[in-house]
Amino acid sequence: MDPRDVLIGFSDWQGYGHGDRAAAWLQRLEVNRVELEAFRAAPTPSCAAYIPQAARVEPANGVAGSESRLPADAQAALARARRERGLNAFTWLPDSLDAGGPGLLAGVPVAIKDLMAVKGMPLTGGSKALGRALATRDAEIVARLRRAGAVVIGLTNLHELAYGVTSDNPHFGRVVNPVAPSRIPGGSSGGSAAAIAAGIVRLAIGTDTGGSIRIPAACCGVVGFKPSYDALPRDGVIDLASSLDHVGPMGRTVEDCVAMFTALLELPAIPAWSRRNLAGTTVARLGGYFAAPLDGEVRAAMESAMQALAADGARCVEREIEGIELAAPIILNTIAPEASAFHADRLRTRGEDFGDEVRVRVEVGFFFPAHWYVKAQRLRTQLVGNIEAAFGEADVLICPTMRATAPQVGSSRVEIGGKSFPLHTSVTNLTVPFNVSGLPAISIPWTLSKDGAPISLQIVGRRGHDWRVLAFARRLELASPWHARQPH
Numbered sequence: 001m002d003p004r005d006v007l008i009g010f011s012d013w014q015g016y017g018h019g020d021r022a023a024a025w026l027q028r029l030e031v032n033r034v035e036l037e038a039f040r041a042a043p044t045p046s047c048a049a050y051i052p053q054a055a056r057v058e059p060a061n062g063v064a065g066s067e068s069r070l071p072a073d074a075q076a077a078l079a080r081a082r083r084e085r086g087l088n089a090f091t092w093l094p095d096s097l098d099a100g101g102p103g104l105l106a107g108v109p110v111a112i113k114d115l116m117a118v119k120g121m122p123l124t125g126g127s128k129a130l131g132r133a134l135a136t137r138d139a140e141i142v143a144r145l146r147r148a149g150a151v152v153i154g155l156t157n158l159h160e161l162a163y164g165v166t167s168d169n170p171h172f173g174r175v176v177n178p179v180a181p182s183r184i185p186g187g188s189s190g191g192s193a194a195a196i197a198a199g200i201v202r203l204a205i206g207t208d209t210g211g212s213i214r215i216p217a218a219c220c221g222v223v224g225f226k227p228s229y230d231a232l233p234r235d236g237v238i239d240l241a242s243s244l245d246h247v248g249p250m251g252r253t254v255e256d257c258v259a260m261f262t263a264l265l266e267l268p269a270i271p272a273w274s275r276r277n278l279a280g281t282t283v284a285r286l287g288g289y290f291a292a293p294l295d296g297e298v299r300a301a302m303e304s305a306m307q308a309l310a311a312d313g314a315r316c317v318e319r320e321i322e323g324i325e326l327a328a329p330i331i332l333n334t335i336a337p338e339a340s341a342f343h344a345d346r347l348r349t350r351g352e353d354f355g356d357e358v359r360v361r362v363e364v365g366f367f368f369p370a371h372w373y374v375k376a377q378r379l380r381t382q383l384v385g386n387i388e389a390a391f392g393e394a395d396v397l398i399c400p401t402m403r404a405t406a407p408q409v410g411s412s413r414v415e416i417g418g419k420s421f422p423l424h425t426s427v428t429n430l431t432v433p434f435n436v437s438g439l440p441a442i443s444i445p446w447t448l449s450k451d452g453a454p455i456s457l458q459i460v461g462r463r464g465h466d467w468r469v470l471a472f473a474r475r476l477e478l479a480s481p482w483h484a485r486q487p488h
Contacts, residue, residue, distance in 0.1 A: 072107030139236025156191030211431030229438030293417025340365025
């Protein structure tokens with residue numbers, strides 16, 4: 001039987017129809033053939049299905065804190081955003097700004113991903129399918145920033161509905177990577193990363209379902225922090241896949257992200273979070289799946305970073321994670337049905353308002369049977385246990401953020417170490433395990449490739465150990481060639 005006929009029949013049976021789109025559905029499923037075949041071949045474990053739990057972030061080192069040293073000129077940031085309109089980093093900029101208020105981020109300009117409600121601003125999700133109605137209230141994450149005195153200067157562009165990695169938005173234009181314009185800025189939080197990299201703001205908010213904070217941070221040479229799952233509230237944020245979605249800060253430096261994270265946790269001041277050195281700590285370098293294939297310059301960056309960690313006093317070991325090759329199949333069989341369930345009604349009533357790429361991705365979620373979803377959550381339980389076991393005595397894990405530097409704009413496949421990957425696979429391979437597990441993870445720029453593209457590294461911690469991840473990241477940042485190039 002022709003597979004297209006099967007898809008047409010199943011779509012008709014569900015009451016969706018649109019059988020004329022079957023060729024596009026089949027083409028999209030072919031992109032994920034490797035993951036689908038691996039998923040079908042994996043035996044279903046007998047453990048219970050995974051149920052995500054909100055993390056409680058452990059306190060930092062002490063209560064003695066400090067104030068933010070971030071620049072507080074929101075008007076200048078808005079002017080820069082207007083001058084840099086060609087980057088397509090924003091979907092909306094206001095005509096005027098409020099003055100902000102007292103607090104940790106008093107007067108500090110911030111950019112908000114257009115996936116979360118900002119009172120008086122349009123909430124589009126980067127799509128025509130949501131319309132242009134003005135939000136009547138702030139998302140909780142935005143309300144916390146306002147209570148800390150921050151000033152929202154605009155809404156950042158993104159991959160439509162946060163469902164992709166290029167931020168090539170059919171409705172608001174392709175986000176340009178300010179550091180490497182011929183390369184993708186990453187996604188889905190591409191506009192947030194670009195706004196920071198272009199010097200428009202020091203702070204922005206992103207969301208991360210499979211790497212959507214860390215990937216654009218890596219592509220644009222900024223810092224992106226995905227906290228532990230639900231350490232920060234998602235109320236007022238448009239879902240993509242609710243069991244995988246995270247909200248988190250992006251900044252020029254780790255210290256920038258710390259200031260924003262402090263405000264988002266509603267702490268009165270920045271706690272005593274940093275370390276003088278890494279003496280007495282253990283860092284586990286992830287091998288196996290995380291070590292090959294890698295671009296040669298990425299591999300060299302990892303080697304130099306491990307040397308820097310050892311020089312700072314850390315004990316360095318190597319770990320592998322059993323079953324990690326199933327992370328991509330698990331997330332595919334989680335994100336596809338969750339995203340389709342969330343957007344199903346909107347797709348039926350406003351399908352023509354979706355960009356075609358994201359429309360197809362949402363539609364194919366209709367063809368994932370329920371027992372696959374249950375199997376994925378059982379495999380997820382098993383994999384999360386394996387990831388947690390890999391820490392052993394280690395305080396954090398480390399690996400590259402991506403296997404290679406940011407792909408060229410327009411690429412559909414990427415060659416890495418003699419192996420060909422679909423574009424989305426090439427950039428998400430090393431980030432998705434930590435959405436599946438909900439562990440805190442941060443991407444920091446380490447150096448530039450010979451042709452000027454950022455190379456970034458990822459530090460991962462145990463659930464709730466967010467401050468420890470930030471402290472390790474700061475020590476590594478200070479040792480990086482990237483940091484040495486920055487004005488201080």
